[in-house]
Amino acid sequence: MEIYLIRHTTPAIESGICYGFSDIDVADTFETEAAAVKAKLPEGDFDVYSSPLLRCHKLATTLFGDKVITDERLKEMNFGAWEMLAWEAIGKEELQTWADDFVQAKVPQGESYEELYLRTMAVVEEIIEKGNNAVLVTHGGVIRSILAHATNTPLVDSFDLKVQYGRISQLQVENGDIKVIFYNS
Numbered sequence: 001m002e003i004y005l006i007r008h009t010t011p012a013i014e015s016g017i018c019y020g021f022s023d024i025d026v027a028d029t030f031e032t033e034a035a036a037v038k039a040k041l042p043e044g045d046f047d048v049y050s051s052p053l054l055r056c057h058k059l060a061t062t063l064f065g066d067k068v069i070t071d072e073r074l075k076e077m078n079f080g081a082w083e084m085l086a087w088e089a090i091g092k093e094e095l096q097t098w099a100d101d102f103v104q105a106k107v108p109q110g111e112s113y114e115e116l117y118l119r120t121m122a123v124v125e126e127i128i129e130k131g132n133n134a135v136l137v138t139h140g141g142v143i144r145s146i147l148a149h150a151t152n153t154p155l156v157d158s159f160d161l162k163v164q165y166g167r168i169s170q171l172q173v174e175n176g177d178i179k180v181i182f183y184n185s
Helices: 030-040 054-067 092-100 113-130 140-150 155-160
Strands: 002-007 047-050 068-070 134-138 168-174 177-182
Touching: 002 054, 002 113, 002 140, 030 054, 047 054, 047 113, 054 068, 054 134, 113 134, 113 140, 113 155, 134 140, 140 155, 140 168, 140 177
Parallel strands: 002 134, 047 068, 047 134
Antiparallel strands: 002 168, 168 177
């Protein structure tokens, strides 16, 4: 069984802004980036899952038409009270408290990285149980958490796994074991 993870294309937001659950549109480069993703996709029949957020769903439907299944659990991390704030506008103490233990510490009115990981892996386990080849069009945090699981990387070290916009990662599942074939292609 193969699972392809596709990160959405460049979002239409200036750098330095905290966003996760916010429904951001894609940048003007979308058509070019989507064509580059499409050129790398393998042939075959896939179940296609997407975050419902516009930056993912737009790419998923552009690539796969109306066969896309949306799943709330594939959303990016919920940054709660910090959503759409400039990172520098977030209180330094509050930000440092979270940064010191971002895996377990919850963002105010949001979630922890561990909570994102748990909801993400619940989706992945359901997909593996179905046994069909699948594509997930989702976000950097979601993909990073799946790659961390597949490579036995502790969540605290998972940000060393760089996941770029509009890139594909391939996983192979055999007897319940997940192996990374490539990532960030």
